[in-house]
Amino acid sequence: MAFQLSSAGLAKVQMEMKRYETKESAIIPSLYIAQGENGGWVNVEVIRELSRVMDIPEARINEVFKFYTMFNQKPVGKYHVQVCTNISCSLEGGRELAKHLCKELNVKFEDVTPDGRFTISRVECLGSCGTAPMMQVNDKYYEKLTPEAAMNLLRGMK
Numbered sequence: 001m002a003f004q005l006s007s008a009g010l011a012k013v014q015m016e017m018k019r020y021e022t023k024e025s026a027i028i029p030s031l032y033i034a035q036g037e038n039g040g041w042v043n044v045e046v047i048r049e050l051s052r053v054m055d056i057p058e059a060r061i062n063e064v065f066k067f068y069t070m071f072n073q074k075p076v077g078k079y080h081v082q083v084c085t086n087i088s089c090s091l092e093g094g095r096e097l098a099k100h101l102c103k104e105l106n107v108k109f110e111d112v113t114p115d116g117r118f119t120i121s122r123v124e125c126l127g128s129c130g131t132a133p134m135m136q137v138n139d140k141y142y143e144k145l146t147p148e149a150a151m152n153l154l155r156g157m158k
C-alpha cells in the first residue's frame with residue numbers, strides 16, 4: 001500500500017511549510033516527519049507523498065533526501081546507532097568502537113540485527129567533538145565512550 005502521512009503528520013508538514021519563506025525550506029523537517037511515520041526510513045513512496053502534499057517535484061525532494069545522512073535509505077532497527085567516525089572521534093577510537101559494536105552484535109554496517117533491534121552506521125561529525133568518541137542512538141547522544149561502555153548501553157536497550 002502506498003505510504004500516506006497520518007492526519008497529524010500532514011498537519012505538521014503543513015505547519016513547517018508555513019514556517020519558512022519558501023516551501024522548499026520545509027523539505028528537511030518534512031522528510032524527518034515522514035521518515036518517523038514510515039518506520040524510520042524513506043523510500044520512493046515517501047518521496048511521492050511529500051511531493052504531492054508539498055507540491056514540490058519529487059526530484060527536488062530526492063536531492064535533499066540523498067544529501068543528508070539523517071535520512072535512511074533502507075529500513076533500520078528499532079535503535080539506529082550512529083557512531084561518529086569523523087576526525088576527532090576517530091582519533092579517540094571511534095572507528096574501533098563502531099567495528100566493536102558490529103562484531104558484538106554480529107551484524108554488518110547498515111544491516112538490521114535478526115531481532116530487529118539494532119542498525120549500526122558510521123556517520124560524519126555530529127557536533128560533539130569535545131566529548132569524542134560519541135554515538136547517537138535514535139534522538140539521544142552518548143559521549144566519551146569506550147567500546148565496552150557503548151555495548152553495555154546497547155544491552156540495556158530493550
Ligand code: FES
Binds near residue numbers: 088
Ligand atoms: S568528530 Fe565526532 S562529533 Fe565531531
